[in-house]
Amino acid sequence: MERVIGIDLGTTNSCVAIIDDDGIPQVIPNRGGYKTTPSIVAVTEGGRRLVGHIAKRQSITNSENTVYTAKRLIGRKWDSAPVRSARQSVSYTIDEGPHGDVRIKLRDEHFSVQEISAMILQEMKLVAEESFPGEPLNRAVITVPAYFNDGQRQATKDAGHIAGLDVIRIINEPTAAALAYGYGKSMNKTIAVFDLGGGTFDVSILEIGEGGVFKVVATAGDTFLGGEDFDLRIVDWLIDGFKKEHGVDLREDRMALQRVKDAAEKAKCELSAVKEADVNLPFIISHGPDNESLHLQRSIDRATFETLCADLLERCLDICRGAMKDARLTASDIEEVVLVGGMTRMPAVQKACSDVFKREPSKGVHPDEVVAIGAAIQGKALLDEQEDLILLDVTPHALGLLTAGNHFDELIGQNTTVPTSATKTFTTSRDNQTAVKILVMQRESDENQLLGEFLLTGLRAAQKGQIEIEVTFSIDSDGIVSVFAKDCETGLEQSIQVTSSSGLSQEEISQMMVSAEEYMIERKGDDELEGVRQNAEKLIAEIEKLFPEVEALVASSDFGREALAKTRDVLALTKDAIAKNELAAIKEHSEALTRTLKMFKGVVSRPT
C-alpha cells in the first residue's frame, strides 16, 4: 500500500510525519536533524530559492525577500482586514493579484500565497523522501486550523496540488492532535484540545469512543491569535521604550525591525524557562548628525510579559468557554486537556488553560509534532481498510442563504457533524417574481462570506409569497458543499457545487504546478551534483594526502611511475570537471579515483 505523509503546514514551523512499517507514527527530521522546519521562503540575490532553516538564517540581511507567516494570508482577499494589517507589519512586499487576491513580490517576481505554501510543502515532501529513498510519497493529508473557512481550506489544497501532492484530505489541527493522542488506545473519554500555534488559536472538544471513533463535539477559534501576536507585544514594548529613550522609531528601519522581532521571539521562548530574559542588540541603528550608533539593551521579566499579553490570554479563555457552551458541557465533563502548539509552553498559558478546564493539562504529547502525526494517522486510516479508526468532524462555520433585506438564514449550523444535509422552504419576496437568486453564504464570526451563487428561473408569475422554493444544502465527507434549489410547483431544479474560491483559476494552478515541478527537477539535479562533487573532493583530498608516501614507495619501478602519472592526470581532469560543474564527468572520474585510493591504501599498509 502506498504510504501517506501527514504535513502540519504551520504559520511559523512545519512538520512531516509518516506511519512506519511497524505501524508506529514517526516524525521525519530534516537534513539538519530538526523535526520541524521554519515555514519561511526566501529568494537570494542570485535568484536561488531557500526554504526552512537556511531561509530563516539569512532573513535579517535579506528581509525584503524573505516570506514568513504566509499562512496568515492564504485564501484571503487583498482588501480584507487581515491583509491590510499584514501589509503594514511585514517586511516583504504584498501586491494585489488579478482576482483581488494576494501576491508576494520576491526579486521582481510575483508569487501567489499558494505558491509560497507549495514551496514549503515541497520541502516537507523532500524531507520525507530523503528518509524513504526510492519510494514515491505523493499522497498527503494536510492540516489547517479548525477555524479556517472554505476559501482558506481550498487555497491550502491548491498549494498541495501545486507542490505535486495528491491531497487526500484536509483535516483540522486540533482534531489531528486528538487522533495522535488517542491512537491505539482504547478509551471512552471527552477531551479538549487547546491549540495555540504560531498564528492561530483553536479549541476543540471531542468524544473518543471505543472502536476508534473520534467525534468532534464543538470547535471554536480565532485565525488571528497566535505566538506571533505574543511576539508583537514584546516588539512594541521594546520599540516604544527605545523611542522614549532615544526618540528614534525602529519601525522605520526594516533590518532593525527584523532584528527586534527575532530578539523578541527568542526572549519569549526564554521566558517559558527562566524568570527574566535579556534583549541585547548592539548597533541597532545609526542616528543623528554624527551618525551615532545606538544600542538596544533591555531585560524583560516574566511578570511584565504576562501583563503585556493578558488580553490575548483572556481572548483564548473566552473562546474555550464558548466551545464548552456550544458542546453543552461544563469543565467537569472534560476528562483530559491536550496542549498543542509551541505557545502552550508558556507557563501563563498553561495556567490559564488549567483554570478554565479546572484540571492540569496532559503532558503526554509533543506540542510541536502531534499535529503532523495525527495527519499521518488519518491518511493511513483512510486508505487502509484494516484500520479501525473513524474521524467525525464538524463544520466550524454556519452555512445558509442571504434572503431579502440581507438577512442570513441558516441551514446548517455551526458544529454540525459532517456529512450532513438540511432542507428549508423559501418563498418569493416580490409580486410576479419569476427568478430567485440563491446566495450561498458562510457565516464567520459576524461577517458573512459569499461561497457561491446561482439563479433559479422560470417561476410562475404570482403574488409574492405564493411560490415555494425548496433549498437543500449538503456537505459531503470531503467537505464539499452542494446546494440544490427546487421550485415546488413546477419541479424545476437548479444546483451548484461550491468549489474553489481560493482566488486562483484552474489554468493558473496548472501553470504553477508545471513551474514548481521544473524547479524541483532542477533542484534535484543540483542536489545530486552537490553530492557527487563533495564525494570527488573528498577522494581528491585523501589521494593527495597519501601521494608523497606512495610516490616514495613505488617511484622506483616503471609500473609505479606510470601509475603515478595516470593518477596525476585523473586528478587534474576531475578538478577541471568540478570547476565546470560537469556531473557526468565527475561521476566517471570519481570511479577511477575510488580505485586509485584503494590501491594507494593497499600500498601504504603493505608491510615493508
Place this chain on the structure above:
Amino acid sequence: MARISRRLPGVPAFVLTAPERHLLDCVDGTLDEAALAFMCGREPGDVGVMLARLVEAGVVSFDVAPVVQAAPVNPAYGDGIELPREFRDEVDALWKRLELEDGYQLLGVANGASKEEIRAAYYRIGPRFHPDRHFRKKLGPYKQKIEAIFAALTKAQETLRSDAHRAGTVTTLPSASGSAPAPGTLKSSEPPPSGRPSEETDEQRSARRVALARKFSSSPGASTLPRDESHEEAVPVSTPRPPAFSGNLDPSAYPRVEGIPSSAAERLRDRFDQVGNDVREKRLRRYLASAEDAMNLGDYRTAVAAYVQASKLAPEDADVAKLCERASKLAGMA
C-alpha cells in the same frame, strides 16, 4: 407484501416529473415497490422516494406499510460499485426506513434509553455508515445513501441525548423550570429540520402552528386572505419539510409493529397529525390563492374548481362556502 392500491378517485391536478408520471402509470394495485422499480428501470430507493411524494400528494396510498417488505431485488449488481453485497442490501433497507423510524429505532435502543446507551449505540453503528470507511471507492448512488443514513443517525443521537439530558434535569429539579417539557411529553423523536436540535426550533414551530391555526379560524374571507406578516418581511417561510410519508395517510392504517413502545407510537401519531394539518393548511392556502387569481382574471370555472377543493379541505369554514357559491353564480352567468 406491500401492495399499492389503484389511483384514488377525485384527486386534484398535481405537477409531476416525468419519472413520477411513468411510475404512476405502472401502479396497478398489485405490484410491490421492488417490482415497480424493476418495471420503471430505477433503483428501488428512488422509487420509494417518488412513491412517497405521490402518497404525499394524495394520488396513491399504501395498503400496507412498506416497512415489512421482503429484501428488495437489486437489479444493479455488477455495476462496478465497490461495496459488499450484504452491505448494499443493508444500506438500501435502512435508507428506505429512514423517514419512518424514530431515533430510538434507528439506533436500536429501547425507548427512553439512557444517555450512555445512546452514545454507545451510536458509536457502534454510526461509523459503519460513514463514507470514510469506503474512501476513494466507487460508491455510485450509495455514497448519498450512506451519507443520508449517517446524518440521520447523528441527528437522532444528538436529539435523543439532549432529550435524555433535559429529562434528567426535570427529574432532579421537579418544579424549578417551567419551560422544560415534562419527560412524558417529549416529542422531538423527529430530527428537527434545521439540523441543530434545540428547544427554540420546537417552540418556534409550535408558535408558528398556533399562529397559522388562529389565522385560518379568524379569516374574514378568502378574497382578502391576510398574509402572515412574518412571511412578508423575512422571505423564508421556514415550513418544516414534511416527512415523505404524510398527507392523507392515516397512521392507524399502519400495522402495529411489535416492540415499539406505546409512547413511541403516540409520538408518531402526533407527528402525523401535525404534519397532516400543516399540509392541509398549506393546500388550502394554495387553492384559495389560485382561486382568487382566477377570479381576478375572470376565469370563473377554474375559480369554482379551486373553491370546491378549498371547501373540501375546510368544510366548516362558512366564508369559503360563501365564496364558492358566489364564484359558481358568476360562472353560471358567464
